[in-house]
Amino acid sequence: MQEITTAEIQESDYLLYIYTPFCGTCHVARTMLEKIEDVHKETIFYEMNASLQPDFMQQYQVESVPCLLIKKGDRVLEKVYAFQSIGNIYSYLYKHCPELFTEKK
Template sequence: MNEISKEVLEQQEYLLYIYTPFCGTCHIARTMLDKIEAVHQENIFYEMNASLYPDFMQDNKIESVPCLVIKKGHDIKEKIYAFQSTGNIYRYLLEYQPELFRDKK
């Protein structure tokens, strides 16, 4: 997972994992995302420490952590707070990042 930057935040599309360092649930969610990246052998998600980006949190009405923000075409399409399972996260990836599941030759 790569740390978010101002340049990435200005992009049209990204998957952003928002956490705080002392949140136990955030660590569990991070493990799910790490497993997904390991299976695909690539960085899929960006990460953001919520404590360091209070303006982003307020401007985008992020209610709690962990949160997975899915941005497509300048709009936030989803804010996922209940990660539930790796399979649940895959459901969102199939919808918003189908290219991850195409045959790579």
């Protein structure tokens, strides 16, 4: 994962993992996302420390952390708060990012 920049926040499509450093559940969620990236051998998720971005948190009405915010175009398609399992996260990726599962040439 890589920390999202102010310029990248303005982009239209991204998967953003929002966390706080002292949140135990956030550390478990991070591990799940890192395993997904390891399988795909690429950076898929951006990350953001919620404590450092209060305006973003308010603008996008992020209710709690951890949160996986899925944005396409000018719309937030999902805000996932219950990570549950790697399989659960994959269900959201299949739904919103099918390009991750096509063969690359």
